[in-house]
Amino acid sequence: MRYTARTLKTALPLYRGPVSPKQKSRKSLSDHNPDEKEFYARRITELEQELQELNILDHSLRIIEICNQIRKLRSEISRFEN
Structure with a gap:
């Protein structure tokens, strides 16, 4: 059986690394530019699309x-929501 990145797609939302309290408090909501969140979301979409096209082997x-890039971008987006 040949594995592709498509088999990883279901695992992507579950892949999150630990976030330290220092990372959470680095920026407050008022420090963020509203366009940053949209940029991060677009970048995540681009990376997920590239990931689907890659062969895992x-x-x-x-x-x-x-x-790792997706995890970092998701942590940036989560700062907007906290």
């Missing part, structure tokens, strides 16, 4: 990099 390091 041939591009495993790139897949890890993309997952």
Whole structure:
């Protein structure tokens, strides 16, 4: 069986690393530019699309990099909501 990034799509929303209290309190809501949230959301969509096109056996390091970037962008977006 050949695995592709599509098999990882269901795991992506569950992939979140630990967030320290220092990271949460780094910026307050008033410090954010409203366009940043839209930019982060667009970038996440682009990365997820790239992730779906990659083959897990041939591009495993790139897949890890993309997952880490998505995690960082989601943590930035979560600052808007907190």
